[in-house]
Amino acid sequence: MKKKVLGFMVMMLVLTSALAGCGDGGSADGEExxxxxxxxxxxxxxxxxxxxxxxxxxxxxxxxxxxxxxxxxxxxxxxxxxxxxxxxxxxxxxxxxxxxxxxxxxxxxxxxxxxxxxxxxxxxxxxxxxxxxxxxxNSIDSGIIQMEEVAKLLGGKGNIAIMNGTPGHEAEIKRTEGNKQVIEENPDMQVVLEKNADFDRAKGMTLMENWLQSGDQIDAVVANNDEMAIGAIMALEAAGKLDGVVVAGIDGTPDALEYVESGKLQVSVFQDxxxxxxxxxxxxxxxxxxxxxxxxxxxxxxxxxxxxxxxxxxxxx
Amino acid sequence: MSNLSTVTNNTSDAGLHKESKAAVLFKKYGMLIILIALIALMTALEPNFINSNNIINIVRQMAVIGIVAIGVTFVIITSGIDLSSGSVIALTSVIVATFAQEGTYPLIVAVLAAVAVGAATGVFNGFLIAKGNIAPFIVTLGMMTAARGLALLFSGGRPIGGLSDSFQFLGQGMILGIPVPIIIFAIIGIVSYVLLNKTKFGKYVYAIGGNEQAAMIAGVNVTKVKILVYSYAGLLSGLAGMILTARIASGQPTAGTMYELDAIAAAVIGGTSLTGGIGTIGGTVIGALIIGVMNNGLDLMNVSSYWQQILKGVIITVAVYIDARKHKKK
CATH class of the missing domain: 3.40.50.2300 (Response regulator)
Structure with a gap:
């Protein structure tokens, strides 16, 4: 029994040192x-x-x-x-x-x-x-750019659902602030739903499924990042309600670009x-x-x- | 061996003797009553809550946490803890996604990979806990950190897309109008119920949690049972990771963050005692549904996420309080 434990310890040691080895690339050339x-x-x-x-x-x-x-x-x-x-x-x-x-x-x-x-x-x-x-x-700019395009697509009027990232995160605060600045300039647009989904696809999907059950009219889902937007799209698609809802994200990740290509994600913002x-x-x-x-x-x-x-x-x- | 049944029977008999009928009834169905009350409350506040679509919706959303919680229930009954479930979900997620690429392996390979990865982490946990005699909290905390790191290393920190349709069916598909995650959840629930209540193994699990020394004296191979319990919990985390990955159509190294705590919460709300020896599969499923109903209802009513977290905390604390009172009465 002791031998087995010892064996495990050795394995762990080898594993950790192997992993640690990946860390430094080795810069052995002489120049400073x-x-x-x-x-x-x-x-x-x-x-x-x-x-x-x-x-x-x-x-x-x-x-x-x-x-x-x-x-x-x-x-x-x-x-x-x-x-x-x-x-x-x-x-x-x-x-x-x-x-x-x-x-x-x-x-x-x-x-x-x-x-x-x-x-x-x-x-x-x-x-x-x-x-x-x-x-x-400037984080707030991404929220402004995003919502301005949504406003354009909706003709300046409609019900907006905002999906926030992790509470207290700089990107969550500023992007939503930018969103709301634009909404205030458009009197026919209003925020009907707003909630945190922690920048996470699965959480965005769950939240959207629940929103869909609430029966509220939603014209656009504006998410603080692409992952949550993709989650919302998947929920909308499964419910057969993606048509007629504008979905917007931020970041322009490779995954999100595929959704933009297929027209399901209509807006994203590229932060380089x-x-x-x-x-x-x-x-x-x-x-x-x-x-x-x-x-x-x-x-x-x-x-x-x-x-x-x-x-x-x-x-x- | 024959001593064992007397040991377990004695403990449960002693519990039942002194309680009144009402107390027994509440002990058995208390959380079910609370779940029904919660559903009634949500329906009164938000009529849209109680349509069949939304009920299916809630159960599907809770399937992943529910499956993890069932495994955790076994662990907690032995008076252990498993903090690694969320990270194991992530590790499974990225590995399964690699085996589920469109046009590569048949579906069964991905499923077996999920089972293998999950069970392997569980065997590792169980081995260190039972044979190495290290506290479960520490071992699984280590696994929690290491598995997350492995998931990130394996995926380079990036999501893995391009999953086959047959694989996505596991998370998004329906059979006879019932979502596949719910079907898997139900099967796991039934299998686990049988394991825990109808087999010797189940008896040993309770016996270890009730009194490890006594169980050992009665001839239970405590080491073996513990390793099996953690392996089963790991295996279920692996399956949960597979369903999550299929549902969001992407292998994600950051998936499942904090799921271990939701799973523990579901088990505890469902009446599983952190001191060991007590807990049921039915209770845990109800616990998971209580969390699901609450999350869903508050989403429907557009109550802020901040309040949602506060309420969840209150419910967990109250559940543990009720549990503590129950034991005092004994």
Whole structure:
């Protein structure tokens, strides 16, 4: 019996060390590389994984950068200690996608105190001017662009159901805020249903199924991201009620683009994940070498409709 | 072996002796009464609640959590816990999606993959708990983290689409007007009921939860039964992951987040005692339906998600309170 337990332990050890081995790519060439600490909020997040891809692609192209990627698992305190580690490691610059827009101020102050350039990527916060630079979009714009297209498709009138992401998330707050700004400008449009489905396809699907049972007239389902929008489409389709309902998402993920191609998802908004990632790392590298950098680097949101979807399909290839 | 039946019978007899008939009735049907009351309340507040479409809708939505909860019920009866179910769903989801690609393997391969992945994680849990003598909370917490990591590693953090129609049928299809997830849920419910109530294995499960030492002295192979219990729970998480994947037509490494807690909640609301030895399949199914009815009813009435969470918390706490009172009376 003891032998078996021992065997298992050994197996675990081998497995963990094998997995750990995948981590470092090994940069054995002699020349000094720029060390850039990249603090990301959540490796599990799909959209952020495209952003990270943009960074690693840029890293390979540039050749003189060594990125150190860490995952805060959506824990602001953890992100703070990761940045502290970067500082004590003496990295040349830091690129950060903040876990939340409150604690990032302190983190930026820490980097400034240590005289290490810090580039905030993707999420804006109050006091962004303290950071070396910002690279990303303005979340509220995506909500505005999305709802403006929905308003156009509905002729400026109709009942809107809004599917919110995870409560308290910056993207949830700002995108919905953008949605509502547009709705206020259109007196014949009103929000009849609004609820959180946590950016999750299965939850979006369940919520839509329940909404359909409520008997309320719904002219458009406007979701904070594509995954929830796809869930809504699947529920509407199963109930045979997709015709006559406009469904809108945000992000322009590869899955979502297929739904746009087939006309089921009529609106999505492209937030250039890879573009934000590569630009973020580029700005951080420049700052690390002491070059002057632009303070606000906006990567624009773009509207995706069945008419222009091909351009975006090609981007992912 | 023959000592065992006396051990279990004694414990249940002792419980029944001192209680009044009303108390026995409530103990047996209390949560069913609450479920019916809840349905009546929802119908009064929102007439659309009580149509056959919506009832089918609720059961289908709860099938995934319900299946996980049945497995968790076995675990909790042995006075263990399984925190890994949600992550196992995710791991199964991405692996099954790979085997369910349009025009690759026959459907049975995907189904077997789901069963195999789920059961494998369960065997691993059970082995470490029963043979390694590590607390279930810790082992399954480790599995929860590791399985999620494996799911992300396997999929590169991305959803896997392109699933075959025959596979999607498992989550979206209907047989004789009944959604396939409900049929699978029902079969699993019946099989589990028989396992727990009509077999020696079931008797051992209760015996271990009631008093592990006594069970061991009575000749129960506690190690083996525990490994089987965790394996069965893992297997059911695997099947739940398969249904979820088929339903959303996508293998997702982030699927099933927090499902383990909903499943535990369903079991607890259904009268399963966290101290072990007590719990039924019927109770757990009712517990799952109570959560489902509440979620659905509040969605229909457009009550905010914030309130939904608060109410769920209150219901769980009240259920445990009732459970604690019941034991005090004994």
């Amino acid at each position: 590389k720029l060390k850039i600490g990249v603090a990301l909020p959540d490796f599990d997040d799909k959209w952020l994984s495209y952003l990270q891809d943009g960074m690693t692609t840029y890293e390979e192209e540039a050749g003189n950068i060594e990125g150190i990627y860490v995952d805060a698992m959506n824990d602001a305190a953890k992100q703070m200690s990761q940045v502290e580690t970067f500082i004590s490691q003496g990295v040349d610059a830091i690129a950060i996608v903040p876990v939340d827009t409150e604690s990032v101020g302190t983190i930026v102050d820490m980097a400034n105190g240590a005289d290490i350039p810090i580039v905030v990527v993707n999420r804006v916060y109050e006091g962004i001017e303290d950071a070396t630079a910002y690279v990303g979009g 994940a890879a573009g934000q990632g590569s630009k973020g790392l580029e700005v951080a590298a420049k700052a690390a070498q002491g070059e002057e950098v632009e303070k606000m680097n906006f990567i624009d949101f773009e509207l995706i409709t069945p008419d222009n979807v091909q351009t975006y399909v090609e981007k992912w290839q």
